[in-house]
Amino acid sequence: MIGYIRGIVSHVFTDYCFIDVQGIGYRIFIANSTRQKLDIGSEVSLYTYLNVREDALLLYGFYTQDEYELFLNLTSVSGIGPKVALGVLSAINPNAFRIAISQKNVTILTKIPGIGKKTAERLILELHDKIGTSDEQCQESATALSVEHNDDVITQAVEALAALGYTRAEVMPVIGKKSDVKSVQELVKLALREFGRR
Numbered sequence: 138m139i140g141y142i143r144g145i146v147s148h149v150f151t152d153y154c155f156i157d158v159q160g161i162g163y164r165i166f167i168a169n170s171t172r173q174k175l176d177i178g179s180e181v182s183l184y185t186y187l188n189v190r191e192d193a194l195l196l197y198g199f200y201t202q203d204e205y206e207l208f209l210n211l212t213s214v215s216g217i218g219p220k221v222a223l224g225v226l227s228a229i230n231p232n233a234f235r236i237a238i239s240q241k242n243v244t245i246l247t248k249i250p251g252i253g254k255k256t257a258e259r260l261i262l263e264l265h266d267k268i269g270t271s272d273e274q275c276q277e278s279a280t281a282l283s284v285e286h287n288d289d290v291i292t293q294a295v296e297a298l299a300a301l302g303y304t305r306a307e308v309m310p311v312i313g314k315k316s317d318v319k320s321v322q323e324l325v326k327l328a329l330r331e332f333g334r335r
Contacts, residue, residue: 139196143182146175152223154198156181164221165198168226173199188219190251206233207268214263224251233300238264239328248302294324298330303332 142165154175165183167175175181183198184205189297197219199205204226211222219328225234228249237245238261246257293311298308317330 138186141182141184142196143180146177146179146181149175149177155181155304156198162198165196166223167198168204168223168231169228170204170226171198171200186219194320195219199226203231207234210264210268211260214260216259221251225249229302230300233302235268236301236329237321238268239263240333242301242329242333244332247301247317290324294328297321297325298328301329307332 142156142163144156144163146154147162148155148184149172149286151172152174153166156165165185166181171183176182181200183200184202185199186205186208188195194212197208199208201220203276208219208226211217211225218332226291229245233245236242239295241261243254243257243261245250246260247254252260294312295308298312308328312324
């Protein structure tokens with residue numbers, strides 16, 4: 138299996154790119170998060186997964202090891218193929234996805250394109266023990282989702298919840314009730330708990 142590819146980014150499209158490695162252009166399918174980090178003409182290294190089908194050999198590329206490992210976990214779930222797994226990575230970052238799995242939050246998961254209620258429940262069932270986070274890790278993940286250079290706790294919490302798939306219209310009424318909370322982690326945790334009661 139091809140572990141990674143290092144080369145020059147020659148083309149970037151919506152869901153794939155070409156990486157030129159000594160004159161050979163590799164078509165590599167990528168998530169939005171990886172595409173945003175690619176600059177045409179620059180050198181890049183992508184972790185890769187080779188999907189072998191009867192009619193094709195398809196390469197999937199990931200900017201970080203974290204995304205690559207989550208992709209492998211996703212494709213280990215029955216009914217989740219590489220295309221759906223890449224769609225998940227395009228819609229939600231790994232930390233946000235882990236929080237959703239840890240919280241067993243079907244609502245967040247079903248906001249991901251291609252994920253219905255039954256698939257969301259299957260993801261939770263099959264991945265909770267593999268990638269579910271403890272409360273402490275969940276808080277750390279929520280912090281990582283926030284805007285690092287913004288000191289406004291409410292704004293950071295809104296950004297973190299937006300990364301989890303909630304709209305501003307959904308978030309603000311809940312956040313407003315808990316505006317006295319001084320910690321972003323605690324505010325996100327309380328908001329998720331409130332959403333879970335609905």
